[in-house]
Amino acid sequence: MYRTLGAIVLFVLPGVAFAQKEAAVKSAAGHSDANWPTALKIWEWAEPGYQETKSSAALADIAEKAGLKVKRGIAGIPTAFTAEFGSGKPVIGILGEYDALPELNQDASPFRKLRDENANGYGHACGHHLFGVASLSATLALAEQIQAGTIRGTVRFYGCPAEEGGAAKAFMARDGLFNDCDTVLHWHPGSRNVAGDSSCLARVAAKFRFHGAAAHAAGSPEKGRSALDALELTAHATELLREHCPDFTRIHHTITSGGGAPNVVPEFAEGFFYVRHPKAEVVQKLYPRLKKCAEGGAIATETKVEIEYLGGTYELLPNNALAQVAKKNLIALNDLKMGADELKFALRLQETFPDKAAFESLGKVDDAAGKTGMGSTDVGDVSWVVPTTGVSVACWVPGTPGHSWQAVACGGTTLAKKGMNLASRTLAATGFDLFADPKLIAAAKAEHAQRLDGKTYKSMLEKSQKPPLDYRNPPKRKVGE
Secondary structure, eight states, rough: OOOETTEEEEEEHHHHHHHHHHHHHHHHHHHHHHTHHHHHHHHHHOTTTTOOOOOOHHHHHHHHTTEEEEEEGGGGTTOEEEEEOSSSSEEEEEEEOOOOOOOOOOOSSSSOOSSSTTSSOBOOTTTTHHHHHHHHHHHHHHHHHHHHTTTTEEEEEEEOOTTTOHHHHHHHHHHHTTTSEEEEEEEEEEOOEEEOOOBBOOOEEEEEEEBBOOOOOTTOOGHHHHHHHHHHHHHHHHHHHHTTTTTTTTTEEEEEEOOSOOOOOOEEEEEEEEEEEESSSHHHHHHHHHHHHHHHHHHHHHHHEEEEEEEEEOOOOOOHHHHHHHHHHHHHHHHOOHHHHHHHHHHHHHOOOOOOOOGGGGGOOEEEEBOOSSSTTTTHHHHSSOOOOOOOOOEEOTTTOOOSHHHHHTTTSSSHHHHHHHHHHHHHHHHHHHHOOOOHHHHHHHHHHHHTTOOOOOOOOTTTTTOOOTTTOOOOOOOOO
């Protein structure tokens, strides 16, 4: 059923006191607004995966000052932490992220403008500066309700670094950090509001480093063995491999090092490769074929290849029982609309888009039930351990592509602040419902078991593999071989 909160219609489960849930939602909104300066700091710092020292500390410090029990450096990751409050069951986990993406330094302006020409070049093009702050704000609101005795159990915030290719949650899941959770909630910034039991692509990541021999490219090319040639052959082989992969496979790469001068045969080159598919078992079969492309490139060029397997992430395991609770709360609480200044910004920014979306979409919630998104996330590993659901909340101008400078620009505006606030309220409302009604958790667990169909989670990480804490660093080189 629904109750009116000002102009907002709040979804309330039968038997759940309206005033108590209202208090949790209002508290989440207050914490979100109070923590907006922290979100802006994280946006400005724009720290790479596994190097989010200041961002992680800022969030952990907020939790600690609020009285939550904080554990830092979990799963062998310096920038990962948990912050919890309460005791006993149920244990509701809420995920937060805070890593940025390379080559996307951007001011909060509707045209391409570097925020700081001397900065590291990173930018929050996936909105993770909002992700962590909104999730923590919701956690604080639920902790207050536990302290007041309104609800019972444990709420736990997970500070998760390096979602963008570093797969921190896969290492956290392998270490059993989600095993005692009853349910886990998350959200993600985007250009529209979306809810429902959707999935995503599983993913494997690897770096191929080629070692050859330097020589004068014109004077004595026969004495050189080009590492760049080996990498280019590898890339070409993967392009040919696409034709012979199962439908919906995605393979992409970037050259992280390819030589320094045209007249020097490159003795070192490195490429960063992804393989994705809607099913993890398919990705696991494709990765050996990707390795053969690199090995073939090395053989053809008489170079040596060094392979760094960065791990894999599972597809999201949907949970409709949880998704429906989150969806109803997102619909009930959605009050997004643009002010005059935001509309001016949006109109100017949309001039940089190939396609334009209607601004009215901010007030709607799209249903993603049964759909598979074309991105990947290490939340997938969590969802195979414990019933998990999330929503996407509009924090960018409608039509903004993710992983773009436009997304970074939106992230420093009041439009992002409004979306972050809505996400925090939605998580708090959904978490409150789960604490208040044990039947919801029981239904989520039953569905989780049914979807697993006897399967058990087995990490795609190699045995004893350590988190790649330096995966965003400049390429490694071996000298003297």
